[in-house]
Amino acid sequence: MNNWFFNELNHCGVDYSNKKQAEDYDNQHQKFRDYEKEFADMINFLSLSNTKELSLLDLGCGTGAIAIYASKLFKKIYAVDISEAMINQAKRKAVNEEIDNIEFVNAGFLSYEHSSEKVDIIMTKAALHHLPDFWKQIALLKMNKMLKMGGILYISDVIYHFEPIEYTERINTWISHFESIAGSKFKAEIETHIRDEYSTFNWIIEDMLKRAGFSFKKSRTNDGFLTEHYCIKTEEKF
Template sequence: MNRWTYDEFRHCGVDYSDEKQAENYDNEHGRFRDYGKEFDAMIEFLSLGNTADLSMIDLGCGTGATSIYAAKSFKKVYGIDVSEMMIKQAKKKSDIEGIKNIEFINTGFLTYTHKYEPADLVITKAAFHHLPDFWKQVALLRMNRMLKLQGILYIFDVVFHFDAADYESRINDWVAGFEVKAGAKFRENVETHIRDEYSTFNWIMEGMIKNAGFRIEKSRTADGFITEYCCIKTEEVNI
């Protein structure tokens, strides 16, 4: 590692290395998310039929919600996260369910090396904004290397679709909406996200995805913030 390499284990913004934060995560997110419905919507969006022979890497898996759902129908799942505490919660939940085909690994976008067959699907959900843009580009190249040719990359994250000149009103409205959906405490997390984390514009994100050897098959956003991308690996990159 170079002295200039980004330290992805030093949490920016919301501190997911904190034990209490990890323990409360599912309660807080449960106020406005249904993990099962999200999983089914992702599978439909990606037009995945029978997943029994497929492998999936979940980068920034957190408390394992998506990894655990996937393990019930996929052959093998790798859940990757820089937070030992989030991984601890994920392992606890998957052990309770008796799941045997997930490997949870305490590492990250910039440090995980996939030592197995290239995966069919790489996903990252609500985690990619933890990297500044330069390192997002590096991470996308690394994701390319983790995937089979024609494999799918699914990104779900906060991406800004508005005109930069309108940032103040657009962000104020969006933050206020979270207070209504998830309460005042969660509003603070959303403010922290905007202030201290690294969500970016759609045109930057899309340029970086294409530069990393992917075709964007489709994308969607309901609110101009939370965005999903279905991308196909069309070429191998050297990194």
């Protein structure tokens, strides 16, 4: 490995390698998230109907918020995360529910090597912002390599849609909103996100996706922060 290569194990911002953090994750997130609904919304957004023969790779799967539901609809799930503590939470749920079609891999966007057949769908939710922009671009290129031609890339993450000049007001308003629905602990987590993690502007992400061989099918954001991109692999980069 080159000495200049990014070390994904150095968690920026919230430390998901921490066991306590991982154990508390679902309790915290379920104050403002409904995993089952999120999964159903994603399936609708992607207009997917016949999923039984499809494979899905979830990069930064965390505690399996989406992967657990996806396992019931898809043929095969690859669930990858850099944090062993988060993966362990996901594995525990899979065992409880007797799910046997998820392959869990403790690896990151940059270190994961997909050795099986290319997948039909790659998704990543609330995870890509852990990489600085240069490394996001490399991660997207790697996704190109792992996805079938014409396959789907679904990205859901905090991506900024405001004009740079508006940043103070837009960020403060967004943080106040989350504090009102999820409390002060989560407010602190969002402050950490903005300060120490690597969410970036939408035009940067859009350009990166194009350069990695993806075309846009659909995008949406309700609040100018939480963003979904539905892309198709239209160019082979390797």
